[in-house]
Amino acid sequence: MTIFTNTFCSLTTMINYLGLTIGFVLFHKLCFVAEVANSVGIFKTITTSTKPIWNDTHMDKLKKDLLLNYDRFVRPENHNNVTEIMISLTVLRLETDEARSVVIVDGWINLAWSDSKLKWNEEDYGRLAAIRIADHEVWQPDIYLYNSVSDGEQLSEVGGKNVLVYPNGQVLWVPTIKLTAICDFNLRYWPFDKQHCPLKFTSWTLNSKQLKYKNYTDLTVKSSFGAWNIEGNSELINAEYPCCTDSYDKVVFHLNITRKMTPYCAIVLF
Numbered sequence: 001m002t003i004f005t006n007t008f009c010s011l012t013t014m015i016n017y018l019g020l021t022i023g024f025v026l027f028h029k030l031c032f033v034a035e036v037a038n039s040v041g042i043f044k045t046i047t048t049s050t051k052p053i054w055n056d057t058h059m060d061k062l063k064k065d066l067l068l069n070y071d072r073f074v075r076p077e078n079h080n081n082v083t084e085i086m087i088s089l090t091v092l093r094l095e096t097d098e099a100r101s102v103v104i105v106d107g108w109i110n111l112a113w114s115d116s117k118l119k120w121n122e123e124d125y126g127r128l129a130a131i132r133i134a135d136h137e138v139w140q141p142d143i144y145l146y147n148s149v150s151d152g153e154q155l156s157e158v159g160g161k162n163v164l165v166y167p168n169g170q171v172l173w174v175p176t177i178k179l180t181a182i183c184d185f186n187l188r189y190w191p192f193d194k195q196h197c198p199l200k201f202t203s204w205t206l207n208s209k210q211l212k213y214k215n216y217t218d219l220t221v222k223s224s225f226g227a228w229n230i231e232g233n234s235e236l237i238n239a240e241y242p243c244c245t246d247s248y249d250k251v252v253f254h255l256n257i258t259r260k261m262t263p264y265c266a267i268v269l270f
Helices: 002-039 058-067 262-269
Strands: 083-097 102-114 131-133 143-145 163-165 170-173 176-182 194-203 211-216 228-240 247-259
Touching (some): 058 131, 083 194, 083 228
Parallel strands (some): 083 211
Antiparallel strands (some): 083 102, 102 170, 131 163, 143 194, 163 170, 228 247
């Protein structure tokens, strides 16, 4: 039994030795083959790069430079300076719901202001005279329809329309709108009635020391409106509210609508 055990152990040791020897020989041969292959260029080094395959345009570079570290939630003026807003309204379509005392207006609103953080030298960017940027990427005034049927329709929430930015920092934003405003209808003289439906726009948080309407124009009417003839004008009001110590500028677009009597004349006369 002892002789058998010793013989088995000797064989095991020899096999292990032969295995290690063969392993070393194979390893050295593989290294030699790899060196030869590398010397003749069989193996190529593959490198990855994050650099895009296209070259940045002047517009790419300008947008990166303008929006780097730009905070769209901060008004682009020092706290003791005022931001001046130009505003105008174009009405394309008007509906009324007398039962709910509601007027619905479709159209667009023009807003323009200056943003000192969005200025550039045209010569540095291939004489680029304007750039289009998504509206949610830049600061916008928090202007609301004050007499909205809902809690308040903020213009920035209409979204989806680019702003135009010019080298002097001027920003132009013309979003389409669908406004639903409260209007007190007086139907005493129906169908010969005239109604007054104001649209009141004001900032929710920026008082008159921080935001002023530099220029406001009479509203523009682009088409007739079924049962109504419409005229309008605008007015700037400096308003005070019980909640606050500061006053707030408010632009009111007055919609003066007159019912077209023709469809009702036959009924009334009969």
